[in-house]
Amino acid sequence: MTSSLSVPLRTAEAPDPADTARQALTDAALDQGFDPDGAELLHNARNWVFRLPNSGLVGKVHSRSTHYSDVARQARTADALLAADFPTAAPVGRISVVRGHLVDFTKDLGPDHPSQRQHGALLRRLHLLPRPARLDIVRVDKVARAYARLDRLRPSAVSDTGRVGLRRFLTTAADSYHQARRSELCLTHGDITVTNAALPEDGDAALLDLETFGLGDPAWDQAASAFARAVFGKDPQEHEEWVGGYGYDIAEADPGMYELLVPIMGVNSALFYLDWADRIRPEARHEAEHRLDTLLTGRPLPWDWAPVHLVKPSAAPSGSAP
Template identity: 35%
Template structure:
């Protein structure tokens, strides 16, 4: 029988300590996924999420956002009730959630409808939801990109500085609102009973609604993950085409750079994925021709 790797074993130790602290039994917890966060399934329909070090504030906000969405009758993942959370174990946040019913990725149409509903809500008054930071954690991912050489990392830092300057000069767009922060079909759970449930709420904040809309435009025009017809359906359902806005290219470039930085992080943890970050950097530098680019999914 294979032994769990060090990352899983460390996350499991954190989960055990946190669960016992709040009165939950971690015995029998099964690993679901180990990527940006480590997810476990506990008996009784509980999903536990162990974050990386330094994400306590984000985890607390995610729990608060989920409870706020539930009050406002927006379908979203629900925290496990009657548990004080997040728990902090050695700088790692642990949260517990209700397990979802059988589901699959959502559709582009469901993303549009969910965003329209979210963007129409007034910002919560009972807690500080924070402001959108499209550059969150990028410097750390660049610093830890161990499969890249110094010149690549220097280029990434320079490109990040350029994107920050462009972001500061964005033209006026739609009124600011509560945004999801990482809106794509993978963060919508389409349940077998017909619901579309919002997931991954840790980046919810107040900011430009165009940031949420850009994710689907990037999926259509950067990586050809959806068709032009599907994108038009998205635009009709939401009621706005972000690609017609003068600031779109800036947000597109930031989103693409985030995708490259995620690939760099994945490669640092699994060097067999190094070719993907090499490809993405070549595309961003203009060495692989115009979009769409043949980027492969990374966790």
């Protein structure tokens, strides 16, 4: 298949976005009296997440397209979940606006993640949680999100032919899903991986990253582990452990619905990589093109997509310039 991507080359005049994010984090931390020395980059994708070891905090530098109201809503959601005795990271300080980025901070719950079984049980607990009173919970629509992501892609991210093909593929999949959807809406997370959860030494597993949290169809959350097994090569035993914690395997119990979810989940994953390769990580171009080709050629499962490696172990030296 002919490449559908045009890859921008980073020049000396275009700094690494992670470096700019680190500068924004440093400015925001100092402004609020937090120590940014030795900040460790944990997540380097659409947003940047840093651990501040000297402050016991995690700082998130949001992409410049993020709205203040969305970040504020995430903080209110965290407060409401904590008030309902559901574990998550507590917001700390205020939302800063620095170098064109929004920056917020939460309590650091530590570097450990829950087991697959613990993670499944945590998600089940969320799905059964009553909607907190007086909380402006947004309606989460995975299909609408996919269309919005596709519309936001720059011409340099995908060719006109690729864009048209993806839209046609998505429309067909979305029509089938909407005709079959049958789950009652509940609180959902929307980005189910164990890296979006923490296991504090003195507490229960806690849910992190509430950016996609809202009222939605739980089937998307329920399908995430099986999707990772079929698409990213997740260990089948780990999937079984996750199912043991959650208590339900949609891929086995409702395979018809699961098969309707997979194409839309695939589109969202491909769109993430197309945008990531275009804006931040040119070296991800090959994987982005591979994902696009998988969808447009109708390749059957299992797919052989590379998992997203967002963790960068290096930290800035203490006292060094950001």
